[in-house]
Amino acid sequence: MATLRLEVVTPARTVIATEAESVTVPGVEGRLGFLPGHAPIVAGLTIGVLEYGPAHGSKQRMAVSGGFVEVADNKVSVLADAAELASEIDVARAMAAKERAERRLRERAANIDRARAEAALARALNRLRVANGR
Numbered sequence: 001m002a003t004l005r006l007e008v009v010t011p012a013r014t015v016i017a018t019e020a021e022s023v024t025v026p027g028v029e030g031r032l033g034f035l036p037g038h039a040p041i042v043a044g045l046t047i048g049v050l051e052y053g054p055a056h057g058s059k060q061r062m063a064v065s066g067g068f069v070e071v072a073d074n075k076v077s078v079l080a081d082a083a084e085l086a087s088e089i090d091v092a093r094a095m096a097a098k099e100r101a102e103r104r105l106r107e108r109a110a111n112i113d114r115a116r117a118e119a120a121l122a123r124a125l126n127r128l129r130v131a132n133g134r
């Protein structure tokens, strides 16, 4: 079967560069799925799960924290703010980030940037979901 070239890059590193028969990403307006031969597209990404692998069969999962995807010529390029494979996620760190964000949201202090705390909470919950295979 034809494949897609998938590259996931963050400001820190290339997270993966691999071949896949199918890729799904968390688009800002909903999940986007790509198979070989997909029309060219550029779309924004939200915090969520990227999956890739064989068209039928078990997929690899990755936590993505927003960014962009570009598809062209059977290449899927993801430029993400941050991205981690399930196996790379530090669960204790994500738990600590979750509790920190929840505490800030609970305190409702005037000097708290709510949107920032909500985004930190969403990143932490997403990492925990991916690390736990959910």
Ligand code: ATP
Binding pocket: 012, 065, 082, 083, 084, 088, 089, 090, 091, 093, 094, 097, 120, 123, 124, 127
């Ligand atoms: P924290 O408050 O724990 O730093 P964060 O959501 O603010 O979490 P980001 O700014 O999204 O962190 O990411 C900074 C870098 O740390 C990125 O390279 C990201 O991949 C990595 N990273 C963040 N949290 C984890 C985690 N739980 N496990 C592995 N890598 C992580």
